[in-house]
Amino acid sequence: MASENPLTIVTCTAPVNIAVIKYWGKRDEELVLPLNSSLSVTLHQDQAKTTTTAAISKDFKEDRIWLNGTEVDVGQPRLHSCLGEIRRLARKHRSTDDGDTPPLSLSYKVHIASENNFPTAAGLASSAAGYACLAYTLARVYGVEGELSEVARRGSGSACRSLYGGFVEWHMGERADGKDSIAQQVAPESHWPELRILILVVSTEKKLTGSTAGMQTSVETSALLQFRATSVVPARMAEMIQCIRERDFPGFGQLTMKDSNQFHATCLDTFPPISYLNDTSRHIMDLVHRFNAHHGQTKVAYTFDAGPNAVVFTLDDTVAEFVAAVSHCFPPESNGDKFLKGLPVRPVPLSDELKTTLALDPTPGGVRYIIATKAGPGPQILDDPHLHLLGSHGLPK
């Protein structure tokens, strides 16, 4: 970090992750400790990433942050908690150091700019990528090394899973101080190169319950959630890790669907109930089950987070046929050429037999578009200074 320059600046990117064993509910709100362990697949950053630039300077008067070009209040609790935690780690790191490092940067104020390359409508958890990127970038600019789960978690629980690529487990941990509630890579993205991921963006106008408030109400009111966390998830974590290690798609897919359904079941068991799935979501679920029944095995699997959009897992030999099935059941209303984004998928015709099996009434426009992607790596440092989101004066370019 250029010590002559009054500005120390770093830019990093971090990925979105999609849980296949779901996190829902905290056992400690303050430390963001979950009721159960969870497991996710990191999406490739070509299709979905956050880019964050952090700059520190003795000339900055206060901490400031810009999200997607708009300045926001740096005092909001989750941001404040992340910043406090990284500075605490930096201080600790320095104090256990041999004393050679100049203590200059710790008291410096920071400017942060962050942008997403994916639309909000995609319903991807932007806070996970955002806080993972913030933690990773702040660590670099303040010279902090080692475990960043706690910093990311303070912003958004599932953000700790975006600190790694491929397949990532977030151990719930047992300690009251949360030191063992950390993310860990189960397998890198290169482990299962045939895996493909489709994000089916569903039309909706409904205002949804935010996940932070939603999971809090679930913890308070759903007996099924407590049972799930203690009696169902532990065995599912072990089973899911085994399916991933063995690249067992039918096992992986079935468990992914079951766990998505059980998460939404606990939302419905919350009082007042929370509904993230809509009729189009349920049509997609039905389509996936019919598609699999047609093939006599689980070739495609859905999962849904806190919204109606589906994330679909499949393998490279099935992705073209499934995209054709989605186009058949949800004919694009317009911009047919933009219905598919991301990785290229070759068009294939759908067999009459499969069309008959699907036998769903076509719902034009029910799915607005599809983003095709795959598993990808964890956070990256960008070396090219042109990619900084802050200029030489520490303000957005």
Place this chain on the structure above:
Amino acid sequence: MASENPLTIVTCTAPVNIAVIKYWGKRDEELVLPLNSSLSVTLHQDQAKTTTTAAISKDFKEDRIWLNGTEVDVGQPRLHSCLGEIRRLARKHRSTDDGDTPPLSLSYKVHIASENNFPTAAGLASSAAGYACLAYTLARVYGVEGELSEVARRGSGSACRSLYGGFVEWHMGERADGKDSIAQQVAPESHWPELRILILVVSTEKKLTGSTAGMQTSVETSALLQFRATSVVPARMAEMIQCIRERDFPGFGQLTMKDSNQFHATCLDTFPPISYLNDTSRHIMDLVHRFNAHHGQTKVAYTFDAGPNAVVFTLDDTVAEFVAAVSHCFPPESNGDKFLKGLPVRPVPLSDELKTTLALDPTPGGVRYIIATKAGPGPQILDDPHLHLLGSHGLPK
């Protein structure tokens, strides 16, 4: 029973019931023994009933049955099981008798005709009223007295709850032979005269999973269902009985909604998942919660069975305002004068404040019509021979 006449004929009616603590899942398929106890409100027969005529004669060559005017196969398992059970009881009754009763009728074949006064679209469980009526009518024609839960249950589990009026508990029982799995009245319909019931008939084209097959899949695949049956329902049964005894509407209403939601949560936790609620169902749930929030207390409560139609409980002082709220959120598409059926409800204007609180986008036609009713009595014998559904030759009139 006219012993000179070759035809012994009886006509009875039986009501529909709506569970407020839900039955879902059998621990014994053959004997129709449930995983958990359940509790229901019997609807008034003015709005929903089954009428059944049974006739026996030495001249009949075979058992025959007509449902809503169409002859159906009397050999189908559930009908066969009911008929077998009533004849077993009749035989037992005779053998323990003092021997005075002529044994004539036991070997006689029976003709049965059954009709509903409510449309299938109302989504009311016609099998409960149907099998309760069948059990009750057959008992009268074969001279069987006493407990009929087992006969009704053989046809459809929840049918045993339609054997009584008012508020009815179905004890799950503990015995392997099911002798203690019987229905019992908690309170008669006269106990809570202010209670009103609205059936909101929702538009749907979707083919639904039948409840018999659905609950079987749930038992096999949903861990949440097992937990609910053993660890949640027992306390809820006790709480619900207390709410009814005390006529505590907020307590009754909240528990009714929670139990409906938990039942549908276990359906979603089934694999493949079962969805009975659609977007209109969820809009109704949202409307009820907003209506209650506006009033600062639970004045209205929903429950949903194996379909998208809502059954709403409220008190007589609230029914007019809630009907106005439903009409506001789901403006009748046509036949406005037929939007409300059953008990009269006076039109009232909706306050601007409540309209603002509801703040739902109006969904014209989402609710097709409303049937207003209340709690009612159990099965009845019709004395007027003009009301028999079978003529003097034992065939449908």
